[in-house]
Amino acid sequence: MKFATKVIHAGIEPDPSTGAVMTPIFQTSTYVQAAPGDHKGYEYARTQNPTRSALEKNLAALENGTDAICFGSGLAAQDAVIKLLKSGDEILSVNDLYGGSYRQMVRVYGQWGLKSRYIDMYNANNVADAIGPDTKLIWIETPTNPMLNIVDIAAVCAIARERGILTCVDNTFASPYLQNPLDLGADIVLHSATKYIGGHSDVVHGCLIVKDSELGARLRFLQNASGAVPGPQDCFLVLRGIKTLHLRVQRACENAEKIAHFLANHPKVSKVYWPGFEHHPNHDIAKKQMRMFGAMVSFDLKDNTIENAYRVLSGTHLFSLAESLGGVESLIGHPASMTHASIPREERLKVGLTDSLIRLSVGVEDVDDLIQDLNNII
Numbered sequence: 001m002k003f004a005t006k007v008i009h010a011g012i013e014p015d016p017s018t019g020a021v022m023t024p025i026f027q028t029s030t031y032v033q034a035a036p037g038d039h040k041g042y043e044y045a046r047t048q049n050p051t052r053s054a055l056e057k058n059l060a061a062l063e064n065g066t067d068a069i070c071f072g073s074g075l076a077a078q079d080a081v082i083k084l085l086k087s088g089d090e091i092l093s094v095n096d097l098y099g100g101s102y103r104q105m106v107r108v109y110g111q112w113g114l115k116s117r118y119i120d121m122y123n124a125n126n127v128a129d130a131i132g133p134d135t136k137l138i139w140i141e142t143p144t145n146p147m148l149n150i151v152d153i154a155a156v157c158a159i160a161r162e163r164g165i166l167t168c169v170d171n172t173f174a175s176p177y178l179q180n181p182l183d184l185g186a187d188i189v190l191h192s193a194t195k196y197i198g199g200h201s202d203v204v205h206g207c208l209i210v211k212d213s214e215l216g217a218r219l220r221f222l223q224n225a226s227g228a229v230p231g232p233q234d235c236f237l238v239l240r241g242i243k244t245l246h247l248r249v250q251r252a253c254e255n256a257e258k259i260a261h262f263l264a265n266h267p268k269v270s271k272v273y274w275p276g277f278e279h280h281p282n283h284d285i286a287k288k289q290m291r292m293f294g295a296m297v298s299f300d301l302k303d304n305t306i307e308n309a310y311r312v313l314s315g316t317h318l319f320s321l322a323e324s325l326g327g328v329e330s331l332i333g334h335p336a337s338m339t340h341a342s343i344p345r346e347e348r349l350k351v352g353l354t355d356s357l358i359r360l361s362v363g364v365e366d367v368d369d370l371i372q373d374l375n376n377i378i
């Protein structure tokens with residue numbers, strides 16, 4: 001099945017009891033048993049829920065995996081991956097990691113003896129050099145947030161595989177429509193389905209997808225044993241969002257391309273970060289591993305004072321100033337004070353995340369209106 005068919009059909013069957021075409025919201029905490037142990041495969045809703053199961057089958061198909069395991073948020077999904085490790089183990093990750101991921105690794109699991117190091121992975125050779133004796137997990141995010149750097153997934157996963165190190169790719173920024181890390185050698189794919197997969201800014205949700213059923217079973221155990229499961233209504237909303245994933249992401253990428261070029265030609269803009277530019281340092285890798293270049297664009301202003309950035313951030317009308325990304329509506333954000341406030345300022349500056357950097361999540365509105373909105377204020 002091709003992608004556009006999978007989003008509609010994979011894992012989705014009409015409800016056997018009623019014929020309902022749309023997967024019902026099974027709002028129940030428990031299921032009746034005819035005799036002890038005699039049930040229809042559902043005992044207790046932390047462990048199994050039919051709405052969640054339909055979503056998990058669909059997500060597994062979208063990433064070409066065997067199992068998907070859903071959680072109440074992207075960070076709850078990350079939490080389950082980290083629980084595969086033990087104290088003294090080390091995670092190696094990118095030096096402009098999503099702020100919430102960094103916070104959990106350092107401030108939650110640091111206390112339990114987990115080590116983590118953040119390196120420049122934009123040259124895959126740096127990874128081989130950085131691996132230490134305790135490195136047990138390589139955590140890739142690509143494109144990164146908000147600098148839109150690109151990591152060569154196939155090259156880094158090959159290095160990890162040779163040394164028996166587990167790999168997890170946070171694929172939130174690309175979405176399964178643009179990039180499929182399991183096909184490139186990754187062990188685990190993570191999504192914050194809050195973003196493109198849900199796509200309508202109305203649900204917080206996360207998932208993991210694997211292609212090895214033994215690893216899938218370990219993560220399924222953690223889903224039930226730790227219990228950070230999503231509710232059935234949220235699973236329904238994510239399923240509904242997925243039906244238009246390919247259409248939304250394609251349009252948003254087309255809009256982002258036009259906006260990136262508009263910004264690059266704007267006299268008051270100093271720098272534009274978007275992997276579709278030929279001069280982007282890892283453009284060729286982006287071209288190789290992504291279907292399109294994504295709908296996130298970051299830029300810096302020539303007048304790089306925080307006051308000027310705040311003026312732009314509060315002056316747009318169609319771009320709403322808000323956290324998050326990946327919805328049908330366009331958002332504008334200030335990483336230094338919003339998504340990346342939990343990362344120390346010196347760390348931020350080292351990767352080019354200045355106080356005046358602005359990040360756009362380009363939506364599916366008419367691109368001429370979006371460009372005009374930016375042009376009116378920049």
Ligand SMILES: *Cc1c(COP(=O)(O)O)cnc(C)c1O
Nearest residue numbers: 073074075098170172192194205
């Ligand atoms: C939002 C986000 C997360 C965290 O997901 P939540 O659903 O907010 O918990 C993780 N990684 C990336 C890249 C994100 O954008």
